[in-house]
Amino acid sequence: MPPQRFCLGSQVSMVFNELRKDYLLNRWVVIAAERSRRPTDFAKPRTESVQKTVCPLCPGNEHLTPPAVMLYLRSDGEIVKDKDTVKLRHKNWLIRSVPNLYPAFAPPKSQTDTEQIMKSDNFGFAVGNHEVLVESPNHDEDPADAELSQLIHLVNGYIDRLRDLKVETYVKYVSIFRNYGKEAGASLTHAHSQIITTPIVPRTICEELSAAKDFWKKHRKCIFCNILENESKSPRLIYENSNFVVFSPYASINPMEFWIFPKKHNSNLLSLSNTEIESFAKTLKTSLKGLKDLVNDPPYNYGFHLSIDNNTQEYYHWHLEVYPQLSIWAGFEKNTGMHINTIMPETAASELKKTLQP
Numbered sequence: 001m002p003p004q005r006f007c008l009g010s011q012v013s014m015v016f017n018e019l020r021k022d023y024l025l026n027r028w029v030v031i032a033a034e035r036s037r038r039p040t041d042f043a044k045p046r047t048e049s050v051q052k053t054v055c056p057l058c059p060g061n062e063h064l065t066p067p068a069v070m071l072y073l074r075s076d077g078e079i080v081k082d083k084d085t086v087k088l089r090h091k092n093w094l095i096r097s098v099p100n101l102y103p104a105f106a107p108p109k110s111q112t113d114t115e116q117i118m119k120s121d122n123f124g125f126a127v128g129n130h131e132v133l134v135e136s137p138n139h140d141e142d143p144a145d146a147e148l149s150q151l152i153h154l155v156n157g158y159i160d161r162l163r164d165l166k167v168e169t170y171v172k173y174v175s176i177f178r179n180y181g182k183e184a185g186a187s188l189t190h191a192h193s194q195i196i197t198t199p200i201v202p203r204t205i206c207e208e209l210s211a212a213k214d215f216w217k218k219h220r221k222c223i224f225c226n227i228l229e230n231e232s233k234s235p236r237l238i239y240e241n242s243n244f245v246v247f248s249p250y251a252s253i254n255p256m257e258f259w260i261f262p263k264k265h266n267s268n269l270l271s272l273s274n275t276e277i278e279s280f281a282k283t284l285k286t287s288l289k290g291l292k293d294l295v296n297d298p299p300y301n302y303g304f305h306l307s308i309d310n311n312t313q314e315y316y317h318w319h320l321e322v323y324p325q326l327s328i329w330a331g332f333e334k335n336t337g338m339h340i341n342t343i344m345p346e347t348a349a350s351e352l353k354k355t356l357q358p
């Protein structure tokens with residue numbers, strides 16, 4: 001329940017806001033929802049600027065990016081996987097993944113670069129990969145409105161890049177994410193995702209892995225399977241089909257946050273069947289379209305949490321987390337790492353549920 005105020009004579013007392021802790025992380029959020037506040041109150045006029053300069057990701061401008069490390073082409077009715085060379089930039093691609101011109105993590109130039117990446121406990125080199133996955137030849141084909149067939153190419157693209165990158169000895173994690181809208185960090189408006197590989201496992205994943213491992217040791221059960229079971233019966237459930245469940249997490253730190261969980265236990269996406277890939281593409285489209293319709297096409301980030309370490313297969317369970325960008329993390333959040341969310345996850349879920357059109 002949202003906080004309620006009661007007048008007791010001249011004294012004003014108040015039922016407290018809720019403090020909620022994440023399922024796995026040592027992370028707390030204050031659910032400070034004002035009763036009158038609805039998700040639609042967060043809708044802002046779209047400020048998205050149109051691409052003013054030439055879009056380097058649009059067809060015809062392939063020479064403006066480094067050669068694609070992977071692309072899909074249609075050939076004789078089949079989808080074939082290929083790559084560019086310095087001399088040859090393929091045209092008529094369906095998706096293409098290109099190295100970022102200004103990479104946060106850069107590939108090793110020689111074998112020795114991969115041998116000792118971390119020089120000490122607190123110093124190392126940012127060796128890795130940083131790619132921009134162009135999701136469609138159509139500039140505006142973002143997942144909420146994309147053709148399902150195109151979204152299936154995108155999900156297959158994620159899986160192909162994950163498969164190829166995870167085998168590199170210098171890769172300890174593969175982060176696959178999407179920034180949508182300027183406020184969420186997208187500097188290009190063309191529909192794209194990003195893939196970054198890191199030579200260490202990032203903190204959030206480490207914490208999830210270690211909490212999941214502890215739970216496994218105690219209960220011989222996957223904590224994510226447990227969450228799935230509970231949330232599919234909770235007021236935070238948004239959408240469910242035979243392969244996936246979408247829900248607002250109990251301790252959401254972002255207003256309107258939702259997560260997509262596969263029902264089949266697996267630590268990453270590599271063993272998804274074609275049916276599951278199609279089902280995931282549908283689930284992604286349905287939930288992002290719901291968000292777009294409900295809150296006037298807000299900026300957002302999404303990212304996969306997965307594990308590429310085979311030893312974690314029993315207890316880790318991949319998922320996608322979607323973070324709408326509807327509030328600004330200010331002094332308290334930056335100062336403490338504790339968050340304030342002004343929309344009840346239960347309200348977020350019921351409003352999204354009403355808006356979805358599966």
Ligand SMILES: [Zn+2]
Binds near residue numbers: 055
């Ligand atoms: Zn474009």
Ligand SMILES: [Zn+2]
Binds near residue numbers: 222223264265317
């Ligand atoms: Zn599981």
Ligand SMILES: [Zn+2]
Binds near residue numbers: 208305319321
């Ligand atoms: Zn997660």
